[in-house]
Amino acid sequence: MLTTVVNNDMSAINASAAAFVDLNAVWCGPCRMLGPVVDELADEYDGKVDFYSVDVDENPVIAQQFGVSSIPALVILKNGKPVASSIGFKPKAQLKDWIDENI
Amino acid sequence: MKDVAIIGSGPAGLSAAITLINRNKDIAVFGPAGGSAKVIRSHEIRNYLGIPAVSGEELAKRFADHAASMGVEITDDKITAVYAMGEYFALQAASGAMYEAKRVILAAGVTAAKPLPGETELLGRGVSYCATCDAPLYKGRPVAVIGYSPKEEAEARFLAEVCSAVTYFPVYKQAPDLPESVKVIKEIPTAVESKGLRSRAVRTAEGGYEADCVFILRDSVAPSNLVPGLDTDGEAVIVDRQMRTNIPGLYACGDVTGRPYQIAKAAGEGNIAAISAAE
Numbered sequence: 411m412l413t414t415v416v417n418n419d420m421s422a423i424n425a426s427a428a429a430f431v432d433l434n435a436v437w438c439g440p441c442r443m444l445g446p447v448v449d450e451l452a453d454e455y456d457g458k459v460d461f462y463s464v465d466v467d468e469n470p471v472i473a474q475q476f477g478v479s480s481i482p483a484l485v486i487l488k489n490g491k492p493v494a495s496s497i498g499f500k501p502k503a504q505l506k507d508w509i510d511e512n513i
Numbered sequence: 514m515k516d517v518a519i520i521g522s523g524p525a526g527l528s529a530a531i532t533l534i535n536r537n538k539d540i541a542v543f544g545p546a547g548g549s550a551k552v553i554r555s556h557e558i559r560n561y562l563g564i565p566a567v568s569g570e571e572l573a574k575r576f577a578d579h580a581a582s583m584g585v586e587i588t589d590d591k592i593t594a595v596y597a598m599g600e601y602f603a604l605q606a607a608s609g610a611m612y613e614a615k616r617v618i619l620a621a622g623v624t625a626a627k628p629l630p631g632e633t634e635l636l637g638r639g640v641s642y643c644a645t646c647d648a649p650l651y652k653g654r655p656v657a658v659i660g661y662s663p664k665e666e667a668e669a670r671f672l673a674e675v676c677s678a679v680t681y682f683p684v685y686k687q688a689p690d691l692p693e694s695v696k697v698i699k700e701i702p703t704a705v706e707s708k709g710l711r712s713r714a715v716r717t718a719e720g721g722y723e724a725d726c727v728f729i730l731r732d733s734v735a736p737s738n739l740v741p742g743l744d745t746d747g748e749a750v751i752v753d754r755q756m757r758t759n760i761p762g763l764y765a766c767g768d769v770t771g772r773p774y775q776i777a778k779a780a781g782e783g784n785i786a787a788i789s790a791a792e
Contacts, residue, residue, distance in 0.1 A: 438646050440741075443596040443603055450599065467649070479711075479726070480637040480647060497637035501597035501742040501760055 412452040412461040418471040424490035426460040428513045433464045433473060433483040440499040441482040447502045451509070459513055486512045514613045515541045517790045518604055520595070520739075521620030522587045523549030524776045525767025527576050528783030529618050529790070530585045536791045541612060542580075542587045543604075548573045549622065551768075552776060561777055572776070595619075595740040597760050616762045616790040619740065620783060623748060623768040624733035629659075631705035632729060639713040640705055640727050642738060644668035647726065648675045655680070657715045657724035659702050663687050665730035669695055672728065680722055682715060698722065705729075736769060746771070756786035764789050 413422060423429045432448045434441035452461035466473035466481060476485055476492070486494040486509065494512040517533055519526045522544025533540050547553065555569030564572065591607040595617055604612040632640055641647040644658070648671065655678040658669045666689050673679045679695045682702050689697055700717035705727050708714050714721045737745045744751045744759040749771030756764045766782035768774050
């Protein structure tokens with residue numbers, strides 16, 4: 411399932427054994443294109459990986475924490491520790507490989 | 514939604530187009546109506562089978578007429594991004610329009626755009642190709658813009674409204690038409706550098722100019738930037754003998770797949786790509 415993060419609240423992300431975080435913004439074209447792909451992945455990995463959507467305008471502290479300088483930015487965390495990050499749109503098949511390699 | 518979207522109206526793109534029309538596919542072709550400027554500029558071609566010693570202009574006309582006679586329509590809209598959505602492809606165009614197709618054939622030709630030293634390494638971390646995408650991240654902060662054509666001045670103007678300062682490097686002869694607030698530096702950038710965690714710089718023969726982000730705005734888009742996730746070998750898109758790329762449903766043909774840069778090769782590869790896309 412996909413959780414929308416608000417109020418710069420990292421607690422759920424940090425508590426997840428495996429978390430996929432999608433940092434995005436409403437004005438970002440590639441972010442909008444990635445949205446449906448991330449939705450599908452959230453369904454496919456339901457129970458195995460927790461998915462989070464972070465709007466960088468709404469959550470500037472989180473954006474800064476992750477050192478986001480270009481979006482969309484994707485981060486995989488395991489027990490609150492970032493293990494992999496990726497910038498920009500990626501085809502769904504490649505994102506699946508990336509998740510499988512890192513969880 | 515089209516069956517196949519063809520990016521490029523040169524010999525590769527049009528060869529693919531006529532092959533797909535023959536197979537009753539619903540297609541869209543994106544590119545200049547007159548075809549490839551490269552072909553038109555060619556003085557004389559002697560090795561295009563069936564047409565001994567022909568001028569580039571005449572050959573381009575023959576290609577255009579053949580395609581038109583088969584009902585191929587060319588949409589003069591520049592594709593700026595191709596997103597592989599899984600079951601289909603979304604194509605973003607310079608006009609703002611979004612097109613959709615089940616398959617895509619990339620026949621965009623070879624770009625002259627060579628990245629500056631430091632550009633690829635810093636991309637996404639203080640170097641950006643898209644002002645509209647990343648401008649809000651640099652609200653109230655100083656940025657630099659390297660513009661490769663007068664068209665990019667509009668982007669610099671937009672950035673000037675959002676950022677604290679804009680330094681513009683025109684890589685062309687025409688004097689830029691920009692507001693006074695934009696500082697124009699008529700020096701040719703030679704590299705992009707990192708000056709620390711949040712600071713970058715544009716280096717020229719005369720010195721270095723710091724900025725939080727460097728926007729590099731070119732007319733042509735390198736294939737790996739046009740199609741995020743596409744495997745390339747330098748400037749060439751990697752394909753197998755069926756013109757398949759690493760992205761299922763996306764094929765490439767012509768100069769974009771590398772040498773030799775020959776019209777006959779482009780037409781042949783366009784034919785193969787079309788047959789692969791039609792499966």
